[in-house]
Amino acid sequence: MKVRPLRVNEAPPLDLLLEADPQLDLVKAYLLRGDCYIAEVHEKRIGVYVLLPTRPSTVELVNISVAESEQGKGYGKKLVGDAIQKAKEKRYKTLEIGTGNSSIDQLAMYQKCGFRITGVDRDFFVRHYSEPISENGISCVDMVRLSMDLA
Secondary structure, three states: OEEEEOOOOOOOOHHHHHHHOOOHHHHHHHHHHOEEEEEEEOOEEEEEEEEEEEEOOEEEEEEEEEOHHHOOOOHHHHHHHHHHHHHHHOOOOEEEEEEEOOOHHHHHHHHHOOOEEEEEEOOHHHHHOOOOEEEOOEEEOOEEEEEEEOO
């Protein structure tokens, strides 16, 4: 797997981005302000993530997605590792990530990668998303916030 920045004038992989975040207006907004990275295997796009500077010395991993056909092969963990490395290279001190309370597999993976839970943004998905989200038989209503010290 190779990871590269989205090229100038290259269309972002909205299909992948919308798998992780179904709110198109939010995805478009953070694509304008963040850095998008594409994961490829044999020149085929299989994953994506976006790093968004939020405060001085802090960057957030706002979207990370692996194509459904490629899930379960370790690419998600590799993408998180790549995002951590890119954030360190850019000299950020803190990397943050948020995920839904119903995203059980993602919560486990982020913690295995070294993130720690720092809080819960209650009713985040109710306030910011036009359609209800459900995963694993659980209504997605709260944003679980995690972070990692990079320094």
